[in-house]
Every structure is written in structure tokens, then in C-alpha cells.
Amino acid sequence: MEQSRRIKFREDERSLLLRLLLQVASAREPEIAAVLGGRRSLVSLAPEQRIPALQASGVWFQLLAIADELLAMRARRELEQGAGVDDVPGSFGSVIARMAAKGHSPExxxxxxxxxxxxxxxxxxxxxxxxxxxxxxxxxxxxxxxELDQPRWAPRERDLLVADLESEIELLWMTGELRLERPTVEREIAWGLHFFREVIFEATPQLYG
Structure with missing residues (x-):
């Protein structure tokens, strides 16, 4: 697998995601890739390419948001490991610690x-x-x-993970972000059930455990 797909442990996530997005864009829309890479301006594109270029920028903003979420979680975890959960702003531990400091009893x-x-x-x-x-x-x-944040992977395994990540970015590139038609009741239900299936069922035991 080519060297460009090799990453070091804890390579900056934003750089990694941008690199993979540019690889996907270069293979599919080289002129749009040039805009994403800062080598061309949006106005230099043909009119019919400008909306796809804006959509590609939207994909990049989505990836940035994912990276920022990961970095925020990492910072929170490192704070908890170093100072304890009571010092994590917004956590239950922090709130209860403040109540205890103000003299409230456990009862x-x-x-x-x-x-x-x-x-x-x-x-x-x-x-x-x-x-x-x-x-x-x-x-x-x-x-x-x-997964890539873990140090246990051999270079070959890490290459496979990066290739999988690039495939997901390519899927995101090919999948329209916005609904172009009014969603049906069935689709709204599916949207709500997504959070039960992927988030709530997983988070509930952590809240009450």
C-alpha cells in the first residue's frame, strides 16, 4: 500500500481527514480537489461545478466537526485521568462535588x-x-x-484502517447530505430510531450504572 496512506500514531486527525478527502476528490473531481486544497478559487470553476464544490466543502466541514468531537473527548478523558472526574466541567461528578463543597449532605x-x-x-x-x-x-x-488512536496496530493493520476510513469518506462524498424532498412520517420515525439504536441504548447503562 502506498506510503501516503501510512500515518503515525496520533497524527493530527484534521490533517489525516483532509489528506484522505483530497485523495477521494482528486480521483473523482480533480478541479474540485484543487479548490479544497486551496490551489484554485471557487469562481474559477465552471458554473455547473460550483455547487458540487460547495457540497465538497460541506463534506470537509462535516469531517472537521467529527475531528473536533474526537479531540474534545480526548481532552476530557485526559483531564479526568489527570485530575479526576470532579474536575471535568459539566460532568455529574463535578456538579455533585460542588454541592458537597457547599455543605450539602449525601442524603x-x-x-x-x-x-x-x-x-x-x-x-x-x-x-x-x-x-x-x-x-x-x-x-x-x-x-x-x-481505533487509529490506539498504539497497538502494526503498520499493515494501520494501513487497512486508513483504507477503511478513506472508503467511508468516499461514501460520504457520494451520499447527499440534505433531503431534497419533504421527509415522510416513516423517514422521520427512522431518523428518531437511529438515536435509540446508536446512542441511547449504549449511553443509558453508563448513566445509571
Missing amino acids: EVQARLNDLCVGPTMTAHPTEAKRVTVLEIHRRIYRKLT
């Missing part, structure tokens, strides 16, 4: 927790336009990045 804290009611709210919001297919690709890309 008072437990009484407050017993009054909490946590439940999902699924809404068909018009601004939530991403298709379930796109959300699933995002999740797979995130998981591939977390």
Missing part, C-alpha cells in the same frame, strides 16, 4: 437526584436535515478514528 444530594426525570425528546425539527445514512457514516468515521 440531600441523593434526594435531589431522586427528583430528576431524564428522558429523550425526539422532534421532527425542520433544521435537522441530515439523512440517517449520513449520520451512520459519521459514526463509522468517528469509530475508525478512535
Whole structure:
């Protein structure tokens, strides 16, 4: 496998994703790849290429958001490992530690927790336009990045993971991000069930465990 696909442990995720996106774009739309790489301006493209170029930029922004989410989680994990969960802003541990510091007894804290009611709210919001297919690709890309973050892989195994990641980016390139037609009730239900299947069922045991 070519050297360009080899990455070092903890190579900057943004650089990796941009490199793979440029490889996908170069194979499919070289002129759009030049825009993504900063070698051409959008206005230099033919009019019919400008919307696809903007869509390609949208793919890059999606990948950036995934990388930022991963980096934020890594920073949170490192903070928890170094200082403890009580120092992680926004965590239950941090809130309970602040309550304890203000003199609230464990019984008072437990009484407050017993009054909490946590439940999902699924809404068909018009601004939530991403298709379930796109959300699933995002999740797979995130998981591939977390796998690459592990130091245990041999170079050959790492090359395979990077190749899989490039394949997911290519799928994202080929999959329309936005719904072009009004979603049906069935599609809205499928969108809501996606979060139960991929997020809520996995997170609930962590919350109540």
C-alpha cells in the first residue's frame, strides 16, 4: 500500500481527514480537489461545478466537526485521568462535588437526584436535515478514528484502517447530505430510531450504572 496512506500514531486527525478527502476528490473531481486544497478559487470553476464544490466543502466541514468531537473527548478523558472526574466541567461528578463543597449532605444530594426525570425528546425539527445514512457514516468515521488512536496496530493493520476510513469518506462524498424532498412520517420515525439504536441504548447503562 502506498506510503501516503501510512500515518503515525496520533497524527493530527484534521490533517489525516483532509489528506484522505483530497485523495477521494482528486480521483473523482480533480478541479474540485484543487479548490479544497486551496490551489484554485471557487469562481474559477465552471458554473455547473460550483455547487458540487460547495457540497465538497460541506463534506470537509462535516469531517472537521467529527475531528473536533474526537479531540474534545480526548481532552476530557485526559483531564479526568489527570485530575479526576470532579474536575471535568459539566460532568455529574463535578456538579455533585460542588454541592458537597457547599455543605450539602449525601442524603440531600441523593434526594435531589431522586427528583430528576431524564428522558429523550425526539422532534421532527425542520433544521435537522441530515439523512440517517449520513449520520451512520459519521459514526463509522468517528469509530475508525478512535481505533487509529490506539498504539497497538502494526503498520499493515494501520494501513487497512486508513483504507477503511478513506472508503467511508468516499461514501460520504457520494451520499447527499440534505433531503431534497419533504421527509415522510416513516423517514422521520427512522431518523428518531437511529438515536435509540446508536446512542441511547449504549449511553443509558453508563448513566445509571
